[in-house]
Amino acid sequence: MIPLELYILLASTMFTIGLYGLVTQKNGVKLMMCIELLLNSANINLVAFSAYQPNVNGQVFALFSIALAAAEAGVGFAILIALYRLYGTIDLDNIKAMRW
Amino acid sequence: MYADYAYLIVALPVLAFLLCLFLGWHLPRGGGFITVLATFGALIVSLGIFSETYPDKIIHQSMPWFADFNVGILIDPLALVMLLMVTFVVTLIHIYGNGYMNGDPGAARYFAEAALFSASMLGLVYADNLLQLFIFWELVGLCSYLLIGFWYRKPSAAAAAKKAFLTTRVGDVLFLAGIILLYNNLAGLNLALKPGEYLLQFPVIYAHLTQIAPDQLTLIALGLLGGAIGKSGQFPLHVWLPDAMEGPTTVSAMIHAATMVTAGVYLVARMFPLFYAAPYGLTAVAAVGAFTALFAATMGLTSFDIKRVLAFSTVSQLGFMMAGLGVGAAVGTFAVGVSIFHLIGHSFFKALLFLCAGSVIHAVNTNDMREMGGVGKYMKWTMYTMLIGSLSLAGFPLFTGFFSKDEIIVIAYEYGTLINFLPYIFLVLAAILTAIYTFRMWFSVFTGKERSDYAKHESPWVMLGPLVILAVFALGFGIAAQEDFYSYLDSNFEHYDLDFAELGVIGGHVLEGEHGAPAAEGEQGAAAAKGAAGEGEAGGEEGPGEPWYIQILPIIVAIGGILTAALFYWDKVKKFDPSQVTGEKDPIRKMLLKGYYQHEIMTGWFAETVVYGTALICNTIDIKLVDGWLNWLSAWVMGFAQHVRKVQTGIIQNYVTALVLGVVVLVVVITLAMEVGLV
Numbered sequence: 001m002i003p004l005e006l007y008i009l010l011a012s013t014m015f016t017i018g019l020y021g022l023v024t025q026k027n028g029v030k031l032m033m034c035i036e037l038l039l040n041s042a043n044i045n046l047v048a049f050s051a052y053q054p055n056v057n058g059q060v061f062a063l064f065s066i067a068l069a070a071a072e073a074g075v076g077f078a079i080l081i082a083l084y085r086l087y088g089t090i091d092l093d094n095i096k097a098m099r100w
Numbered sequence: 101m102y103a104d105y106a107y108l109i110v111a112l113p114v115l116a117f118l119l120c121l122f123l124g125w126h127l128p129r130g131g132g133f134i135t136v137l138a139t140f141g142a143l144i145v146s147l148g149i150f151s152e153t154y155p156d157k158i159i160h161q162s163m164p165w166f167a168d169f170n171v172g173i174l175i176d177p178l179a180l181v182m183l184l185m186v187t188f189v190v191t192l193i194h195i196y197g198n199g200y201m202n203g204d205p206g207a208a209r210y211f212a213e214a215a216l217f218s219a220s221m222l223g224l225v226y227a228d229n230l231l232q233l234f235i236f237w238e239l240v241g242l243c244s245y246l247l248i249g250f251w252y253r254k255p256s257a258a259a260a261a262k263k264a265f266l267t268t269r270v271g272d273v274l275f276l277a278g279i280i281l282l283y284n285n286l287a288g289l290n291l292a293l294k295p296g297e298y299l300l301q302f303p304v305i306y307a308h309l310t311q312i313a314p315d316q317l318t319l320i321a322l323g324l325l326g327g328a329i330g331k332s333g334q335f336p337l338h339v340w341l342p343d344a345m346e347g348p349t350t351v352s353a354m355i356h357a358a359t360m361v362t363a364g365v366y367l368v369a370r371m372f373p374l375f376y377a378a379p380y381g382l383t384a385v386a387a388v389g390a391f392t393a394l395f396a397a398t399m400g401l402t403s404f405d406i407k408r409v410l411a412f413s414t415v416s417q418l419g420f421m422m423a424g425l426g427v428g429a430a431v432g433t434f435a436v437g438v439s440i441f442h443l444i445g446h447s448f449f450k451a452l453l454f455l456c457a458g459s460v461i462h463a464v465n466t467n468d469m470r471e472m473g474g475v476g477k478y479m480k481w482t483m484y485t486m487l488i489g490s491l492s493l494a495g496f497p498l499f500t501g502f503f504s505k506d507e508i509i510v511i512a513y514e515y516g517t518l519i520n521f522l523p524y525i526f527l528v529l530a531a532i533l534t535a536i537y538t539f540r541m542w543f544s545v546f547t548g549k550e551r552s553d554y555a556k557h558e559s560p561w562v563m564l565g566p567l568v569i570l571a572v573f574a575l576g577f578g579i580a581a582q583e584d585f586y587s588y589l590d591s592n593f594e595h596y597d598l599d600f601a602e603l604g605v606i607g608g609h610v611l612e613g614e615h616g617a618p619a620a621e622g623e624q625g626a627a628a629a630k631g632a633a634g635e636g637e638a639g640g641e642e643g644p645g646e647p648w649y650i651q652i653l654p655i656i657v658a659i660g661g662i663l664t665a666a667l668f669y670w671d672k673v674k675k676f677d678p679s680q681v682t683g684e685k686d687p688i689r690k691m692l693l694k695g696y697y698q699h700e701i702m703t704g705w706f707a708e709t710v711v712y713g714t715a716l717i718c719n720t721i722d723i724k725l726v727d728g729w730l731n732w733l734s735a736w737v738m739g740f741a742q743h744v745r746k747v748q749t750g751i752i753q754n755y756v757t758a759l760v761l762g763v764v765v766l767v768v769v770i771t772l773a774m775e776v777g778l779v
Contacts, residue, residue, distance in 0.1 A: 022756050031752070096750050 007048035014041035028080045028090035032073060039069045102148030103159045106173045109145050109183060109226065112138040113219035117212050124208025131208055132198040135215040139194055142222060143187035150180055155588055158595045160303070162228055162296060168287070170298040174228030177592040178440065181585070182225040182366055185444045189358040189451045190218045192566035196455050197350040199562035200462065210250060210348065217243035221359040225366065229300040230279050233370075237275070237331070237363060241268050244360050248347040260346035267340040271330015275367075278323020282374075285312045285320070302370065307597035309377045314606050317374060321381035324371055325388070332364025332418045335392040341415050342399075345407040345467070349458030352407055356414040357451035362443050365421045369436050373593060376428065377603035386426025386515070390523035390530075393419030397533035401540070405467045406457050409541045410450070413493060416530055417446050417505075423523050424508040427515035429607070432600055437589035438511055441582065442504035449492035449501055449574035455567055456486035459559040460545060469544045476546030478557060481564050483546045485571040490542045492574040494535035495658040500578035505531060506654040507582075513650050528657060535661020543669035 018037030025031055043062045050058025080090050087095055116131075116138035124131035153159060153175065162172030175183070194214060201207045220239035227233040242265075249261025279300070286299045289311055297304050309317070328334070333341035341361070345352055355361060368375060368385060375381035393416050400412030421439045428435025459482045464472055476483040492501035509531060512524040558564070593600070749755075773779045 019756075019760060023753050023760065026753070092752060 004048060004052050007044060011041040011044040011048070014038075014044070026091050026093050028083065028092055029077075031092070032076050032080070035076070036069060036073065039065060039072075102145055102152055103161075103175075105145050106149060106159060106161065106175060106226070109142040109187070110219050110223045112141045112145075113215045113222065116215040117219060120208055120212035120215060124212060127208070129198055129202060129207060130204075130211050132194065132201065132211045135211045135218075136191060136194045136198065138215060139187055139191040139218050142218075143184070143191055146180070146183040146187050149175060150184060153180065156591065160228060162298070162301070164298075168283075168299045169231050170229060170301065171232055172228035172301065173226050174302060175226050176595055177588050178366075178369060178436065179226045181440060181444060181589065182362070183222060185447050186218070186221050186225060186358045189447050189570075190221075190354060192569055193350050193353050193358070193451060193455065194218075196353075196458070196563050196566040197348075199560050200350050200458055201348065204348075206250065210247075213243055213246045213250070214351070214354065217247060217354060217359050221363065224363055228302060229298060230282065230302075230305070231300050233367070234276065234279060237327070237367075238272065240360055240363055241265065241272065241331075244268070244344070244355055247351040247355075248344045250347050250351065254346070257346040260340075260343040264340040264344050267337050268330040271327045271337055271364075273326075274323045274330070275327025276323075278320045278327065281316065281323060282312075282320045285316050303596050305371075306373050306593070309373055309598075310602055310606065314377075314379050317378035317606070318380055321371075321375050321378035322384060324367060324374070325381070325384055328364030328367045328422070329388060330364070331367070332361045332422065333392075333415045334364070334388050334419060334422060335395055338392065338396060338415045342403075342408045342411040345405065345411055349407065349454060349461060352411070353451045353454035353458065356411065356454060357447040361414060361418055362447060365418060365425070365439065365443055368422065368425050369440055372425065372428065372433065372436050373596075373598055373600070373603055375425070376432075376600065377606045379606070379608045381607065382426050382429040384426075386423050386429070386523045389419045389422025389424070389426050390512075390526035391419070392416070393423060393530035394526045394533070395419075397530045397537065400537040401533060404469050406460065406469050406472070406541060406545060407454070407467050409469075409537060410453055410457060413453075413534065413537065414446075414450060416534060417442070417450070417493075419530070420505060420508050420527060421446070423512060423527055427508075427512050427523055430515040430518045431511050432604075433590055433593050434586070435511060436592065437586040438504070438507045440589055441585050442501075442508055444585075445492070445500035445504040445574075445578055448570055448577055449489045449499075452485060452489040452567060452570035452574050453493065455563070455570065456482050456489060459563055459567065460486075462559055462563070463557060469541065471551055472545045473548040473551040474546070475550075479546075479559070481558060481567065485564075485567040486542060486546070488571045488575050490538045491662075492578075494538045494662055495531060495654055496662065497655050497658070498579055500574050500576070502654070502658065503578035503582050505534075509654050510650065528653065531654060531657045532661045535658050536665045539662050539665030540669050543665060547670055 014037050018034045018041065021030060021034035021037070025034065043065050046058040046062040046065070048058075050056060050062075083095055084090050089095075113135070116134045119134050120127075120131040124134075127134070149159065158177075159173065159175040162170050165171050194211075197210070197214065201210050204210065217240065220236045220243055224233055224236035224240060227236060245261050245265040248264050249258050251257045252261070282305065283300060286305070286308060289308060291299070291304075291308060293299070293304070312320075330337045341356075344355055347355075375385060396412045396415035396419060400409050400416060403409045403412060421442050424439035424442060425435055428439075431438075460472065460475055460479065461467060463479060464475065466472070488499070492499040495502045495505045509524065509527050512527050516522075516524040770779065
């Protein structure tokens with residue numbers, strides 16, 4: 001059995017990578033990917049804990065979370081497509097119509 | 101039964117106002133016949149009420165409005181004679197207006213506004229409380245503004261309308277202050293009012309006058325007098341009246357005879373008990389009236405504009421009425437009868453004179469008497485009706501004006517024997533001047549040779565008819581109605597809970613009335629007895645008290661004035677060419693023509709230096725200090741925000757960074773706190 005610490009280590013690595021990408025990247029699609037990383041790191045944690053503490057609550061929760069992530073990705077990409085049509089770019093630094 | 105329809109007296113003209121306003125454009129002659137019918141209907145109702153109530157009934161209807169106030173109708177003798185006069189004169193003026201305004205593109209507007217004017221005046225007259233009276237009072241002011249500025253494309257007419265509105269507004273503010281003061285005083289008494297009684301109702305005011313402090317009464321009286329001064333064109337607020345000639349002549353006739361300027365006199369008459377009870381109240385009225393009578397008459401002497409002569413004569417005659425009320429300090433309520441009698445008589449002959457002037461102007465197309473002359477050859481009817489009006493105004497024996505003005509001068513004499521001769525002297529001088537300027541006008545217009553090329557035709561019968569009817573009244577009203585009128589009006593205040601003797605004690609008129617008259621002997625004692633008779637037994641008869649020369653003096657004054665005018669201005673006596681007179685050389689004539697430089701002083705000096713200077717200072721303080729402080733504060737806030745808002749970059753990465761850093765800081769702080777053992 002793989003010790004729980006490794007799962008948590010994997011999850012926090014993924015989370016940190018996602019957070020890093022979120023802060024540094026300007027491209028909208030990359031940002032979406034980073035958000036997926038964040039969500040899925042949480043999912044890994046949920047499934048791992050669920051396996052160690054024998055009930056399936058965590059796994060069910062992870063399923064919900066995946067469905068939510070799918071919906072979020074759908075909305076997010078739709079917004080990105082709309083932005084692209086409007087500005088011809090998805091570089092978020094260039095999208096500043098509502099900025100000072 | 102007519103009393104049930106009393107509301108129609110106002111409702112009919114209001115209806116005519118609405119009809120003319122919205123449908124007048126589609127009706128022949130601007131719907132003028134509607135206005136005529138409406139005021140005629142009001143006249144019928146007034147006559148019906150008169151036949152039902154004469155001689156000793158009053159009508160009082162009232163319903164609640166809001167809080168302490170009500171709306172109501174109070175028709176007592178004072179209101180009723182005013183109603184009859186206003187409806188009658190206004191009906192005739194509207195008939196005349198149908199001819200005069202024929203063809204004017206604004207005729208519908210004219211008739212709508214004229215109907216509203218009549219309605220406001222009628223509402224003012226039979227209002228049963230001061231608040232309602234004030235509302236109609238303001239409506240009258242509004243209508244005068246609209247009608248004086250009827251030809252609003254003419255800059256002088258627009259300016260005159262503005263002047264009339266603003267000048268009367270000065271008085272109105274004082275009037276409102278008086279009302280508020282009176283209300284406060286009455287409310288402070290905590291009266292136990294019966295159902296249907298309200299604080300500002302006239303009967304309630306009359307009944308509780310004795311309970312108000314005398315100094316408060318004086319203040320209230322001065323406030324109300326201020327309103328009356330503004331409305332009735334008394335010195336120093338008379339300046340708007342001559343300028344009000346810019347409106348159509350029918351409007352001048354309405355303003356001067358029936359609907360507007362009489363409101364001030366009516367207000368003082370209506371509140372006579374209050375003025376009587378207020379120390380110095382009637383003194384102020386007498387002073388203002390007597391001074392104005394003489395002051396305006398001198399200006400009437402020199403004016404070349406036929407309508408301005410009439411306007412100054414109106415101011416002067418209103419001064420007579422005011423003085424007539426003011427000398428009521430000596431003769432009590434008898435003064436109300438005398439003064440209102442002059443008001444009614446004056447409205448007949450002044451309406452007549454204005455309509456005659458309108459008839460002349462209609463033909464000659466100018467107001468300048470220097471360009472008229474010889475008009476009498478072509479306008480016989482106008483000439484003779486105007487002669488009747490002029491004789492009446494001059495106070496020629498047996499004409500209406502003779503009876504009314506004579507009586508005012510006589511009671512002023514009684515006032516003189518008891519208190520002060522100044523009003524009497526002023527009024528006699530004014531009466532001489534009245535006769536002179538009236539006939540100066542008549543002679544220069546109708547006699548002599550034609551001084552310009554004007555249309556030589558008589559006016560149509562729709563205009564002459566009212567002239568003839570008014571001439572009959574100017575001729576016969578005085579002799580026919582005087583005795584009954586005095587006794588009827590004298591009974592006016594008997595309908596209320598009033599004791600003039602008691603009021604007189606408050607007002608300091610202890611010398612007269614039933615309690616009075618032990619003061620003097622000889623002539624003075626006799627005059628004082630007459631004063632007592634005037635109040636006591638609902639007077640009217642010529643007291644035997646005055647010496648014969650006092651009785652005869654007004655006749656001498658009138659005839660002497662007319663002869664003086666004839667001497668100077670009648671071409672049969674003296675060849676005189678008014679067209680040569682410009683008034684530039686003679687300093688006195690120039691001063692009178694300029695109205696004692698009042699315009700120069702008021703507008704030129706007072707307005708432009710004092711008022712404008714004060715306004716500049718206030719403006720500077722307002723901009724630099726009040727606004728400046730606020731502007732500095734808001735500018736500082738704006739500048740600060742300019743810096744702070746840069747934080748909101750709109751770049752998501754920055755937000756996320758801040759978020760992460762925040763969480764990190766939070767975690768570090770909590771961990772440290774746990775290490776130390778705080779949590």
